[in-house]
Amino acid sequence: MARKLLILGAGQFGRMLREIAAQMHCFDRIDFLDDAASDALGALSDCKMLCGNFTDAVVAIGKPDVRLFWIEQLAEIGYNIPAIISHKAYIAPSAVIGDGSVIEPNATVQTGSFIDKGCIVASGAVVRHNATMQAGGCLDCNAVLLSGAVLPAQAKVPALTVYAN
Numbered sequence: 001m002a003r004k005l006l007i008l009g010a011g012q013f014g015r016m017l018r019e020i021a022a023q024m025h026c027f028d029r030i031d032f033l034d035d036a037a038s039d040a041l042g043a044l045s046d047c048k049m050l051c052g053n054f055t056d057a058v059v060a061i062g063k064p065d066v067r068l069f070w071i072e073q074l075a076e077i078g079y080n081i082p083a084i085i086s087h088k089a090y091i092a093p094s095a096v097i098g099d100g101s102v103i104e105p106n107a108t109v110q111t112g113s114f115i116d117k118g119c120i121v122a123s124g125a126v127v128r129h130n131a132t133m134q135a136g137g138c139l140d141c142n143a144v145l146l147s148g149a150v151l152p153a154q155a156k157v158p159a160l161t162v163y164a165n
Contacts, residue, residue, distance in 0.1 A: 002028040006054040006079070008044050008070050010037035014060035017102060020086045027056070044070070048077050056080045058100055059118070064136030064154035068118045071100045081117075089121075098135070107139075116153075125157075139163075 005021055007014050010032035018030050031054070033047055034040040041050065047057065047070075057079040059070040075081055081099040085091060088105035095109045098117035103109060107121045110129040115121065119133045124142040127133065131145045134153040139145055143157040146164040157163045 003056055004029040004031075004054040005082075006031055006033060006041075006047065006050060006057040007060050008033050008047065008057065008074070009060035010034035010040050011060070013062055016104070017058065017060045017084055020102070020104065021058075021084050023087055024084070029054075047074060047079075051077050051079060054079065056082050058082065058084055058102075060102075062138075064118065064138065064156075067100075068136045068154070071118050075099070083115075092129075095127075122159075 003026055005027040007017055021027055021030055032040040033042055033044050035043045057074045059067045061067045071081055083097040083101045085103040086105040089103045089107040091109045092111040094111050095113045097115045100117050101115050101119040103121045104123040106123050107125045109127045112130040113127045114132045116133055116135040118136045120138040122141045125139040126144045128147040130148050132150045136154040137151045138156040140159040142160050144162045145151055149164050
């Protein structure tokens, strides 16, 4: 069966996510829903109506509470919620990446790490071994989540920052 991806959010993050998803070579079609973009198929609320036309859906919205809300809505409707992982990222075989998470180019997710649903690991960011990102967390560009650290749900580590707890 052909896989078709629907991206909620056609802003800068959504455009980047579409490029990463296209490079994954597993989607035959990729389209947007957005409340304001002229090139979107429709508004975010149209996701239920389009479920029969798309197999997969992801959320490209920066606000973590909104991102997690839509991930839950999409799952309830019946979409598959894939992780979007750049082929230029390093993901250790023992790492776990949750539904709807995005791993950008040149990111590293090391041994035994757990990335919960709806997380973002931006370009150049490093999740060290045995670290955990709880749902909706964001590790911005070139930030580091140290070994064994737990990033709380919906927390953001700014660019060029090291997080330990």
